[in-house]
Amino acid sequence: MKKIGVVLSGCGVYDGSEIHEAVLTLLALSRQGAEAICFAPDKSQADVINHLTGEPMAETRNVLIEAARIARGAVQPLAQADASTLDALIVPGGFGAAKNLSTFASELARRLKSLNGETRVVMEATGNYHAPVAKLLHDAGLYVSVVNAKLVHGYGNNDLRRVKTDRKDAVKLANYGLDRWLTLPRYIPEEDTRLLLKNCYRQYQQYSKVQTMLKNNLISLLDTTFPGMNRLFNTPARADGSEKWVDFAADFWHCGCVCECSEKVFMNKYQRWCRKHGYNFSERKALDIYTEASGHIGVMPMSDTTKLLVAQAVSQLRATSAALAVLKQEMQTLASQLPEYPIVMEMFGVGPALGPQLMAEIGDVRRFHSKKALVAYAGIDAPPNDSGDVTGRHKGMSKVGAPSLRRTLFLVMSVYLQNAPLDEPVYQFMDRKRAEGKPYRVYMMASANKFLRIYYASVKAYLETLERF
Numbered sequence: 001m002k003k004i005g006v007v008l009s010g011c012g013v014y015d016g017s018e019i020h021e022a023v024l025t026l027l028a029l030s031r032q033g034a035e036a037i038c039f040a041p042d043k044s045q046a047d048v049i050n051h052l053t054g055e056p057m058a059e060t061r062n063v064l065i066e067a068a069r070i071a072r073g074a075v076q077p078l079a080q081a082d083a084s085t086l087d088a089l090i091v092p093g094g095f096g097a098a099k100n101l102s103t104f105a106s107e108l109a110r111r112l113k114s115l116n117g118e119t120r121v122v123m124e125a126t127g128n129y130h131a132p133v134a135k136l137l138h139d140a141g142l143y144v145s146v147v148n149a150k151l152v153h154g155y156g157n158n159d160l161r162r163v164k165t166d167r168k169d170a171v172k173l174a175n176y177g178l179d180r181w182l183t184l185p186r187y188i189p190e191e192d193t194r195l196l197l198k199n200c201y202r203q204y205q206q207y208s209k210v211q212t213m214l215k216n217n218l219i220s221l222l223d224t225t226f227p228g229m230n231r232l233f234n235t236p237a238r239a240d241g242s243e244k245w246v247d248f249a250a251d252f253w254h255c256g257c258v259c260e261c262s263e264k265v266f267m268n269k270y271q272r273w274c275r276k277h278g279y280n281f282s283e284r285k286a287l288d289i290y291t292e293a294s295g296h297i298g299v300m301p302m303s304d305t306t307k308l309l310v311a312q313a314v315s316q317l318r319a320t321s322a323a324l325a326v327l328k329q330e331m332q333t334l335a336s337q338l339p340e341y342p343i344v345m346e347m348f349g350v351g352p353a354l355g356p357q358l359m360a361e362i363g364d365v366r367r368f369h370s371k372k373a374l375v376a377y378a379g380i381d382a383p384p385n386d387s388g389d390v391t392g393r394h395k396g397m398s399k400v401g402a403p404s405l406r407r408t409l410f411l412v413m414s415v416y417l418q419n420a421p422l423d424e425p426v427y428q429f430m431d432r433k434r435a436e437g438k439p440y441r442v443y444m445m446a447s448a449n450k451f452l453r454i455y456y457a458s459v460k461a462y463l464e465t466l467e468r469f
Contacts, residue, residue: 002034005086008067008075009040009096014049014135016063016096020199022070025092037086038075040067046099046106054192056139063100098132105133109140120184122177124149135189145177145184152176194363197334201360204327205404207320214317218249221313224299225306226255232289235279239329241321246314247277253310256302258293266290331356340365343462347455348424349415354408358455361405365460371453378405380449409448416447426451 006025010016029036042064048057068075083089091097098105112119120143123130130146138144152169155176177184190198222229226249233245251273252258258266267286274281300306335341335356345355368374375381379401416427429450433443 002087003085004029004034004036005081005089006036006038007040007078007081007089007091007101008038008063008070009091009094009100010045010061010063011066011069012049012051012096013094014051014054014096015045015047015099016066016094017070017092018094019070021094022092025090026070029090034087038067038071039078039081040064040075041100042077042079043100045096051192054189063096093128093132095132095135098136105136106140108133109137109142112137112142113140119143120145120177120181122147122173122184124152124173134187138187138189143184144187146187147173147176147184155179188367190363193334193337194360197331197338197356197360198363200327200331200334201357201404204324204331204357207324207327211317211320211324214313214320218246218310218313218317221310222249222253225253225302225310226258226293226298227296228292229255232285232292237321239325241323241325242318243321244277244279246317246321247279248273249310250314252293253307253314254300254302255293255296255298258290263287263290328353331360335359339466340459340463343458344455347458348421348426349412349419349451351415354412354415357408358405358412361402361408362455365456366463368456371456374456375449375452377401378409378448378452379403380406380409380445380452406445406448409452410444412451413444413447417444426454 006022006029008017008022011019013019026036026038040063042062045061045063045066048059048061049055050057064075064077091101112121121134121137122145123134125146125148134144134146152173155172189195219230229249229252230245233243233248235244237243261269267283267290270286270289271281273279298306300309332352338359340359341355344350344359345352350358362374365374368377372381413430416424416430420431421427426447430443430447433446438446
């Protein structure tokens with residue numbers, strides 16, 4: 001059995017290890033049959049944060065003792081770790097990892113604050129890797145600006161030679177900051193609720209991809225045991241993520257499980273199965289299933305191995321679907337805590353699934369100075385394509401922005417297209433573009449552009465109203 005060291009840095013995203021990341025790390029190791037050995041430094045935390053408000057607290061806590069909350073007491077002082085006894089080492093993230101395991105960020109903040117004159121920190125956005133340092137420097141009272149890497153990449157390229165080194169990149173970033181000193185946007189850490197909602201949605205997206213893969217895998221497997229079985233059921237998924245065809249496949253994993261008995265016997269068996277799983281029984285459906293099973297021959301034999309393969313595929317799909325259902329509910333709960341929730345949920349095309357997704361990806365609309373800025377962030381703007389006396393006729397989307405937001409907007413537009421609400425301005429605009437002969441993706445994204453502008457105006461006005469009262 002592999003022994004994997006897990007270095008914890010406390011308990012809590014802002015002053016210790018991120019709890020979700022730490023727990024999921026331990027869970028993943030357990031599922032892989034590895035032994036996780038937890039360590040943590042036996043010292044005082046760099047600071048203690050009130051996780052409800054995000055404000056520092058005037059108290060001290062021990063990193064080892066706090067880490068024991070996650071490890072249920074099974075944690076050793078980091079000083080006792082012996083590299084020769086471990087096969088690998090994992091350090092879960094969280095601001096505590098930067099604060100309690102390293103003095104780099106705190107020492108950097110101290111040195112920057114000691115400089116004479118006005119000091120501004122300019123850093124590239126690098127996924128989530130910049131976030132701990134950016135927040136720590138921001139909390140230390142420094143002016144921090146996080147810049148899109150694409151903007152820096154295209155800056156100052158006045159050399160025919162392609163030279164890329166860390167030193168050159170640092171100089172380029174510094175020059176970029178100096179040239180735009182007065183207009184550098186200030187980094188403001190996201191509120192806890194918005195941060196959690198965004199990360200829930202990102203996880204939801206990942207699990208959705210896995211679910212699609214697992215569904216295709218199960219269908220492919222059933223094609224060799226019970227072809228077409230998944231098409232026999234159109235019952236929508238339940239709130240807990242369960243689906244009728246998946247539950248049916250778990251018990252009737254081979255067409256032989258159906259046609260080995262008489263029609264009457266199967267009908268009684270199917271009725272009992274429906275009662276057990278809480279599904280409505282239909283005699284017509286039972287006959288359809290029996291007819292379908294009788295008309296196919298399973299390529300795979302009706303053996304214990306075949307049953308095992310289907311059972312494993314079903315088990316994996318069920319677990320993923322259940323996780324998606326939990327995440328969906330959690331997103332709904334988090335979104336309902338945001339001030340713009342009532343006005344967003346009143347918008348056409350936005351339901352309990354797409355509403356939280358929109359709020360997760362857009363965040364606080366007040367961080368955008370205009371509608372155009374939000375549209376550009378989504379990457380659905382059409383940049384000018386003019387040169388001299390020639391005006392470009394075809395202007396495609398920039399697609400420089402948030403792909404997840406574009407995907408969500410596309411789904412919202414699909415709701416408009418399916419329901420055709422004639423009194424809705426967005427649909428009226430969409431219908432007009434269709435009448436003009438615009439291609440499908442053109443009128444869908446043009447309509448998304450209009451929807452996003454309405455979203456910005458409505459939500460911003462609503463939030464300003466709340467601020468006045």
